[in-house]
Amino acid sequence: xxxxxxIAEEYRDSKQIRFRGVIERFTLFQILGDINxxxxxxxxxxxxxxxxxxKRAGAAAVTGIDISAEMxxxxxxxxxxxxxxxxxxxxxxxTFEASATVDVVVAVYLLNYAKTAxxxxxxxxxxxxxxxxxxxxxxxxxxxxxxPKGTVSWKxxxxxxxxxxxxxxGDVIRYSITNSDGRRFxxxxxxxxxxxxxxxxxxxxxxxxxxxxxxxxxxxxxxPHWDRFVADPPVLPFSAIR
Numbered sequence: 732x733x734x735x736x737x738i739a740e741e742y743r744d745s746k747q748i749r750f751r752g753v754i755e756r757f758t759l760f761q762i763l764g765d766i767n768x769x770x771x772x773x774x775x776x777x778x779x780x781x782x783x784x785x786k787r788a789g790a791a792a793v794t795g796i797d798i799s800a801e802m803x804x805x806x807x808x809x810x811x812x813x814x815x816x817x818x819x820x821x822x823x824x825x826t827f828e829a830s831a832t833v834d835v836v837v838a839v840y841l842l843n844y845a846k847t848a849x850x851x852x853x854x855x856x857x858x859x860x861x862x863x864x865x866x867x868x869x870x871x872x873x874x875x876x877x878x879p880k881g882t883v884s885w886k887x888x889x890x891x892x893x894x895x896x897x898x899x900x901g902d903v904i905r906y907s908i909t910n911s912d913g914r915r916f917x918x919x920x921x922x923x924x925x926x927x928x929x930x931x932x933x934x935x936x937x938x939x940x941x942x943x944x945x946x947x948x949x950x951x952x953x954x955p956h957w958d959r960f961v962a963d964p965p966v967l968p969f970s971a972i973r
Contacts, residue, residue: 775841779806838870855935
């Protein structure tokens with residue numbers, strides 16, 4: 732929590748890095764499809780960037796949950812300045828219990844904060860238990876299927892990652908992010924194997940879990956700038972069905 736309180740504004744502004752819209756946002760909403768009238772829970776919502784987009788996309792009700800007090804403060808400030816009807820709660824996702832089930836859970840960069848298989852299972856259980864039967868979980872995650880072998884730069888996209896050449900369960904994956912204005916900050920994710928992820932989703936009770944490819948917004952598909960990101964994505968989307 733203290734880490735994100737300290738970098739809250741930088742993290743908020745990182746949503747303006749170009750890949751966020753051209754690839755991350757576009758891919759997420761392609762997988763989500765029509766959410767008009769849906770009840771949505773946005774776990775690890777940060778400053779509420781996606782919470783607001785989900786409401787604007789037609790969700791009937793959206794609640795954002797984040798452990799960082801400063802992130803929630805920024806989210807509530809944005810809601811006060813431009814009211815959409817979003818609700819924000821400062822909670823630890825690991826101990827969160829939804830008061831009512833929802834149709835969709837969104838988890839953008841939540842699961843990669845699990846340091847152990849037990850913590851990952853707990854995150855998955857919270858997502859599962861927050862959903863109605865048949866409800867969907869959609870999110871983005873560190874690309875644990877292809878971890879960097881040492882330090883790897885995606886400088887052209889404002890990213891670099893560093894970890895041990897052959898990471899084992901719980902190893903730190905350090906992200907260095909450079910915003911459009913040149914400000915740079917770091918944050919830590921944790922490596923858990925693809926097998927651990929599959930087991931966590933299965934044991935949490937999900938009947939389907941899959942990784943997806945990233946997609947490029949149609950307006951940018953002829954731009955070779957995005958070729959490396961698509962061929963070697965630092966992050967990957969996923970979905971699951973309760």
